[in-house]
Amino acid sequence: MMNRGAGIALALAAGVCPAALAATAEIEAVYPAAHSLYLELHQQPELSGHEEQTAAKLAARLRALGYQVTEHVGGTGIVAVLRNGPGRTVLLRTELDALPVEEKTGLPYASKVRAKDDAGNDVGVGHMCGHDLHMSALVATATVMAKSRDTWHGTLVLIGQPAEETVSGAERMVKDGLFTRFPRPDVVLALHVANDLAAGKVGVIPGIYDTNADSVRITIFGKGGHGSAPHTAIDPIVIAARTILALQTIASREVKPGEMAVVTVGYIRAGTKNNIIPDTAEMGLTVRTFKADVRKQILAAITRIANAEAQAANAPRAPLIERYEGADAVYNDPALAAHLRSALVGALGGEAVVTREPFTASEDFSVFVEQGIPGLYLHLGGADPQQLAAAEAAGTRLPSNHSALFAPDLDPALHTAIAAEVAMLRDLLSADAGTPVPSSGAGTPPKS
Ligand SMILES: [Zn+2]
């Protein structure tokens, strides 16, 4: 843990202005509690949709700070509202869930939790995506804001969202009245830690932040028979093999060069025994794109190719093609991003705020933005700076989110998360009531 003096000395060394220095002192005041909450949450992770204890912990802390807290919004979600006079309404979100990953970091506070997943399998459970860091930062930020009501005015809405990892929690919260039962925000904010940027820094990504993600399942129908008599059967494995190869030509031959397009066949399942031709073959795909029109083009091409390959093989029926899960790309309002970037530079210093390229990951923060609300999803550095530099020099990468080895450089990352959140909230909640939020006009990217 960084002590208060060290934090201020660091801020001074970074050339931070006196107002930012005062902010540093108030963050140091809440930091020990944030650090211990992190350790507690890290050792008690819960799977998506089952975040009962996690949600209850956050709810109790926020209630004690004077927030009006509602639990069980969209499942295990929580909404905490602090009204502080006229002004804007700003929402800050954290996720609540952990992953079915057995932690192998070897840290003294590593998770040892095991649980049954929804399919009944016994799995290790770990906060290997950093949502424990986001939660600890949010409670610390909530504390700073509650204790400094003379520095801002308006309404602060903090949410703990369940089931981000299954990209379902945001939609469930919205359907359960997040924007009708509670004050509708003028701006939505969130951040995410990752190991590709040094702890102590934040990354601003104006415009498209990450990808559209579509999960597609294709079931190919053939006609089973004896492996020695292929002429009596229609082999779905061969159809699947041809389909997989043809799918590879979508990104390489059909999509305009330079456009983001990933088509991955992540699994294929067929057959039971070497001398039996099975009736069916199933494959699962993930499709990633930045643009809506490219997404549409790829999904149409998958359908066309799968149908045509089945037809070419004289399959008894067309394949079943199901898009069973998906998320839209998160869009950071460019004007809002530029505005908040200045606030972040003021709080963290110019060197700590960098511009980043979009990610090929995806997540459901997009659901909030798509309600027509300008949003910023901030990238938070989580890597130990020396380890990151060594990895970059060696041409390797540090363990990424979801790895059993993922471990943020806690003290600088958590300090920076709190400082960034407080800076963005204070900035947005210092405007007079009715002042428009800096925005490029659309909550979602222009549909081309
Ligand atoms: Zn994740």
Ligand SMILES: [Zn+2]
């Ligand atoms: Zn995550």
